[in-house]
Amino acid sequence: MTATMTDQPAQAQDAGGPAGEGPGVAASLEAVLLVADEPVPESVLAEVVQRPAADVIAVLRELADSYTRERRGFDLREVAGGWRLYTRAECAGVVQRFVSDGQEVRLTQAALETLAVVAYRQPVSRARVSAVRGVNCDGVMRTLVLRGLVEEAGTDQETGATLFRTTGYFLERLGLSGLSDLPELTPFLPEADDMTDGGRGNGQ
């Protein structure tokens, strides 16, 4: 129970391990991730295991790599600004057979396009999105909000229009760790586009 100042297993104090020796950082991280029900930021993990963030990141990456190397059924991934345990993609068939409940409903083309515009233009009003798509998007936007992929983000100071942005769940669904992971839009735009305003906007 005594906290030694050695840099060995730093988190040994309260772990109550049998042989008086606490779990290693890797084991501690595994345990924490096992009870987490959303992506856990590195800073939180670092605080919980009481190690510098850099160490924690290194261990997380090594864990993730080892799971892949060992072809385990789980997978440690960095998404939506944090780390979270997932089942491995190759096991999808088995897991689906087991859960069988709510498979995600596929988004319509309209919803996907609206989501794309919101992702790159956020915060953005419905009217702006409609202008880009050339078609009204009110119903689609409501669906995206209900699905938790998009949320309200205040109102436009000039027009008073409600603004929308993507959510953390959106990042998770796409397996992105942050908005900066979105592919650049420019390669898709042959010319220095965009009459309406400054492109990507405040994507972050």
Added chain:
Amino acid sequence: MTATMTDQPAQAQDAGGPAGEGPGVAASLEAVLLVADEPVPESVLAEVVQRPAADVIAVLRELADSYTRERRGFDLREVAGGWRLYTRAECAGVVQRFVSDGQEVRLTQAALETLAVVAYRQPVSRARVSAVRGVNCDGVMRTLVLRGLVEEAGTDQETGATLFRTTGYFLERLGLSGLSDLPELTPFLPEADDMTDGGRGNGQ
């Protein structure tokens, strides 16, 4: 490190399965156990991974042993007639710090909405709540149960669906002495409300 949009779909070929087709039994079991909410009987696991129960048991035991040998943060245990992943006992301290860390948890809008529907329509099934909210509420309901605000209340006689009701802790958190203290909805409902059923329902 972070996944970018241009990633190829992860190596979909084999995952340690014999003869390189699909994931192996061990990986499949790990994946299923990762998403299992309660102990899973061997018979169920055998059916899901489509292997004889004896094989499955052998693999489960070997997995459990290897987790212990490798001093992983998780622990595969046979309890209550099934197998479930738990955090390793040695890691209890870290996990506790993680779980209890941070301030009070503020409910999300989705959780508040679900809670509100349960409060005024109890006992109520998940399907009913989902229908009212227009979006699946399974995850949110689980959170509410986990947080002790909502609990199971038997099953619907006709449909067999699990019913839910609010708890005493819910009343406490809302500062009410009983369900009869919940404000009437009528003043909030502009129109003669609720075609679906008899208003407040059996609230008490």
Added chain:
Amino acid sequence: MTIMTTGETGETAAAGGFQVHLDVFEGPFDLLLALISKHKLDITEIALSSVTDEFIGYITALADAWELDQASYFLVVAATLLDLKAARLLPSGEVDDEEDLALLEARDLLFARLLQYRAYKEVAALFASRMAEQARRFPRRVQMEPRFAEVLPEVLIGLGAAEFAAIAARMLKPRTPAAVSTAHLHMPQTSVREQAEILLARLRSLRRATFRQLIAGCAGTYEVVARFLAVLELYRDGLVGLDQADPLGELVVCLALRQSSQQDPDQEDDRDHD
């Protein structure tokens, strides 16, 4: 990753004319892109004027199924395409006149919006494949082990009972089907015909007056406009004569001679043009 061609492409483009198939296109850009890729054309000016007929054919075929707000987007694009096509049929010279400039601007804007839309559409396709791939992975999300559930921090509802009830009321409120708002419409406050009567009455006593005189006392711009339209109507019907010395100069309106023999303006119906 290569850019994928999206949408309903080529193979079905059998020889011989446009075939209506009932794809529902997500807006005019979607349709335009589909047409362009069907002909394996680049997005160029030629592409735009070449697909004009099919574009118009499509919106004609759908004439009965339009929703109003959707139709307007399509019509704006169709009008622009027609302009562009017409311009290509004419011998082209240097751009020197304002109409040409406006046309060029319209074309460039249409290009830009089309390209922009295509970019988002391609990204949307990436999103779709990405999501499909991600859906194969299930996150860990299970009930807390009982020994830890006890140490979970308190839940903060953060609302009073009344606010909580308001949320419930909002959720449980029966949904009324969406209705088209007519709030932006307003009742016309006058009519051309009404103004025509006023005009004729005044002219009968004055015989001749400047337009400025005739609009004295108008209640607002809408009335001035209506009265001006009435002047044009009366002129068309030969009931008044107009005289204007120079452009933007004073407009003089006089009662036509044959008007002296009292024709009843009530027989005049301002809807019977053409």
